[in-house]
Amino acid sequence: MDIQEQIAFEKFQAKDSNCDYEELKQRLDHLEKLSGHRYLPMSPRHEAWLVWDAAWKAKAQAVPDAPINKTWDEIHLDPKERLYWSLRTTKKRKSDLNWHHASHQTCVGSTHGRKICEYLGVDPDSKDFIRTQEPTND
The missing domain is CATH 1.10.10 (Arc Repressor Mutant, subunit A)
Structure with a gap:
């Protein structure tokens, strides 16, 4: 798990949930200590993480000389x-x-x-x- 990707995801989740990032981070750190999972499997946050992770990896592999119009990846990911x-x-x-x-x-x-x-x-x-x-x- 890329730490920058994780931070970006958690900041997005905090903003989307209308809560403080540091507070969310503390909760997730505590959950990870207790269960061994940062995002509980089969939870909505875990599902969102899977989508985010796929989009992050696809974006990292994107061709830098893409046309100005939105590409399929930009629209669908x-x-x-x-x-x-x-x-x-x-x-x-x-x-x-x-x-x-x-x-x-x-x-x-x-x-x-x-x-x-x-x-x-x-x-x-x-x-x-x-x-x-x-x-x-x-």
């Missing part, structure tokens, strides 16, 4: 796009609103579930997880 498509393709109950689906799948509260939907350009109060507007670039 972008963490924001991966999050959108993972939530879009995950099974959900027909009665669930998008914010509930997003909060349930990412293990966050309702406010963050709504923010995730808005971040991805999905209507939080709809039942179809489809982009209705361009996602925010925050």
Whole structure:
């Protein structure tokens, strides 16, 4: 595991979870001491790590003379796009609103579930997880 990659992932997770990076790092260090795993296998954070790791490695192997237009890797390995498509393709109950689906799948509260939907350009109060507007670039 590349330490720079791990730090970048954990800073992204901290920002995405609206918590302090140092606090998250302490929790993960403690978890690693107790269980031997930094991210528990089969947890949403572990799944996100696998996607992040694949994207990081693909980006490191990317050809430096790529055209100015976005490449397939930039589109499909972008963490924001991966999050959108993972939530879009995950099974959900027909009665669930998008914010509930997003909060349930990412293990966050309702406010963050709504923010995730808005971040991805999905209507939080709809039942179809489809982009209705361009996602925010925050």
